[in-house]
Amino acid sequence: MDPSVNPSLALRETFGFDAFRPGQEDAVRAAIGPPARDVLVVMPTGAGKSLCYQLPALVRDDVTLVVSPLVSLMRDQVDSLAKIAPGRVALVNSQRDAADNRAALRAAAGGTLRLLYIAPERCCTAPFLQAMKDIEIGLFVVDEAHCVSQWGHDFRPDYFRLADVARRLGAEAIIASTATATPQVANDIVLRLGLRDPVRVATGFDRPSLSVGVIPCASAQAKHRHIAAALQEPGATPAIVYAGTRSGAEKLAGHLSGDLDGTVAAYHAGLGRERRVDVQRRFMDGRLDVVVATNAFGMGIDKADVRTVCHESVPGSIEAYYQEAGRAGRDGRPARALLFAEGRDKGLHVFFIQRAEGSFESTRARWSQYRAVWRFVETPACRRTAILRHFGDRRTPAPMPGVPCCDVCDPSWVPAAPAPKRSRSRPAGAPVVAAGDLDAAIVEVVETAHPPVGRTRTIEILRGGRAQALVRSGHDGLPAYGTFDHLTAKQVMARVDELIAAGRLRSTGGMYPKLETVDRGRLQRAA
Numbered sequence: 412m413d414p415s416v417n418p419s420l421a422l423r424e425t426f427g428f429d430a431f432r433p434g435q436e437d438a439v440r441a442a443i444g445p446p447a448r449d450v451l452v453v454m455p456t457g458a459g460k461s462l463c464y465q466l467p468a469l470v471r472d473d474v475t476l477v478v479s480p481l482v483s484l485m486r487d488q489v490d491s492l493a494k495i496a497p498g499r500v501a502l503v504n505s506q507r508d509a510a511d512n513r514a515a516l517r518a519a520a521g522g523t524l525r526l527l528y529i530a531p532e533r534c535c536t537a538p539f540l541q542a543m544k545d546i547e548i549g550l551f552v553v554d555e556a557h558c559v560s561q562w563g564h565d566f567r568p569d570y571f572r573l574a575d576v577a578r579r580l581g582a583e584a585i586i587a588s589t590a591t592a593t594p595q596v597a598n599d600i601v602l603r604l605g606l607r608d609p610v611r612v613a614t615g616f617d618r619p620s621l622s623v624g625v626i627p628c629a630s631a632q633a634k635h636r637h638i639a640a641a642l643q644e645p646g647a648t649p650a651i652v653y654a655g656t657r658s659g660a661e662k663l664a665g666h667l668s669g670d671l672d673g674t675v676a677a678y679h680a681g682l683g684r685e686r687r688v689d690v691q692r693r694f695m696d697g698r699l700d701v702v703v704a705t706n707a708f709g710m711g712i713d714k715a716d717v718r719t720v721c722h723e724s725v726p727g728s729i730e731a732y733y734q735e736a737g738r739a740g741r742d743g744r745p746a747r748a749l750l751f752a753e754g755r756d757k758g759l760h761v762f763f764i765q766r767a768e769g770s771f772e773s774t775r776a777r778w779s780q781y782r783a784v785w786r787f788v789e790t791p792a793c794r795r796t797a798i799l800r801h802f803g804d805r806r807t808p809a810p811m812p813g814v815p816c817c818d819v820c821d822p823s824w825v826p827a828a829p830a831p832k833r834s835r836s837r838p839a840g841a842p843v844v845a846a847g848d849l850d851a852a853i854v855e856v857v858e859t860a861h862p863p864v865g866r867t868r869t870i871e872i873l874r875g876g877r878a879q880a881l882v883r884s885g886h887d888g889l890p891a892y893g894t895f896d897h898l899t900a901k902q903v904m905a906r907v908d909e910l911i912a913a914g915r916l917r918s919t920g921g922m923y924p925k926l927e928t929v930d931r932g933r934l935q936r937a938a
């Protein structure tokens with residue numbers, strides 16, 4: 412290799428950029444060498460991670476292998492690289508036909524190719540290793556390198572063999588790259604990929620233009636209303652809404668289509684390929700305002716002007732959360748990440764962890780992710796500080812001027828709770844409701860409210876109160892909310908007290924007494 416390679420000049424000539432972004436130059440210099448050194452790149456999504464190996468690959472005179480588990484990401488990278496380096500980049504994966512894959516390998520053998528992208532499972536096969544035998548491999552890039560660690564959020568057993576493959580192919584250096592590594596995961600990557608005295612490049616995790624909010628919701632209906640209201644605010648779209656399940660994504664997309672003026676579509680792995688490509692293309696072109704998706708969406712989607720990312724349920728880990736939230740505002744302009752948390756999500760997490768098969772270590776890792784993500788959701792302190800600490804970044808968040816930090820630092824910023832639809836409220840002139848209905852509504856509030864409520868809050872809920880604490884707990888999302896707004900507080904209170912006197916409800920006592928139904932209390936004691 413030519414030792415006179417000037418990385419800045421190469422950057423300008425190849426990519427057309429005038430300057431490196433933080434961390435890139437160190438990684439590029441280490442990967443060019445000579446001799447090249449192992450590198451661990453930890454950079455948040457959107458910070459220019461892939462350039463750290465693409466530029467060295469294009470100035471080197473051997474072949475760089477890039478192992479990536481994400482087919483769509485590979486395709487995007489290859490498509491955009493083909494424009495600046497035609498004929499020098501190719502990919503091999505199971506979604507292409509065999510003839511194309513063979514042609515890519517021939518190009519590698521012919522010496523014209525500089526970058527070859529490949530899926531991890533194929534990279535470990537004997538035919539591939541055989542095909543690579545006489546090809547000079549310079550850099551061996553492991554993208555999404557956190558997949559090698561059980562402490563990461565996306566463990567893949569195939570990754571265990573990559574260190575072996577890299578050394579067998581005689582790679583000069585291994586470049587491991589990831590967007591989401593805690594210090595523990597970073598150490599695991601170094602160990603499991605056998606990196607030798609790697610150059611570590613880690614840029615900060617702060618996103619100055621991204622406001623982070625967690626909004627407690629009492630029910631699925633409250634979430635839907637809240638999300639619709641947030642997306643109706645001026646400048647809220649383009650937006651991605653992450654849903655926990657495929658059916659959840661479909662359902663929410665249906666709701667939002669009715670609520671919003673803009674266009675909404677669902678995206679998940681269960682849709683046909685054509686449909687997915689169509690949704691993705693329309694979103695990229697700006698013809699679609701909102702995509703409601705499972706986590707299958709966004710891998711490799713490089714849309715810079717996403718203004719809002721909503722999470723309809725609490726993700727399984729902070730890594731997954733921040734990777735998805737980080738798809739907002741990649742153009743550096745103000746953007747929001749809103750997480751709508753329901754107490755029920757916690758139960759679901761516990762259920763899935765208990766049900767998941769896996770080693771003792773992987774179960775332990777899942778519990779640790781569970782604790783971390785719920786600490787973040789329930790923290791009374793700055794959310795962005797919590798995220799930075801999780802990734803081992805000791806800095807203080809530094810929001811751009813005029814950009815709110817988070818819902819804790821700046822509570823006024825959280826999108827206003829929408830007024831619920833009062834479908835059950837009394838039409839004008841209708842008779843005052845019978846005591847029987849009010850009793851049922853009181854019991855319903857006591858049984859469904861989460862967090863549990865006391866006497867005063869129950870009355871406020873039924874009368875459609877707008878107290879801040881009520882709204883922040885998401886109690887305005889309960890089906891019975893506002894259904895007795897035509898009664899006075901005294902009238903509702905009288906019924907609550909009668910139910911207590913009749914033994915159907917009781918108070919838990921203590922400093923902040925809550926109401927509970929007597930039958931339910933009995934069941935809970937028996938359990």
Ligand SMILES: [Zn+2]
Binds near residue numbers: 793795816821
């Ligand atoms: Zn904050």
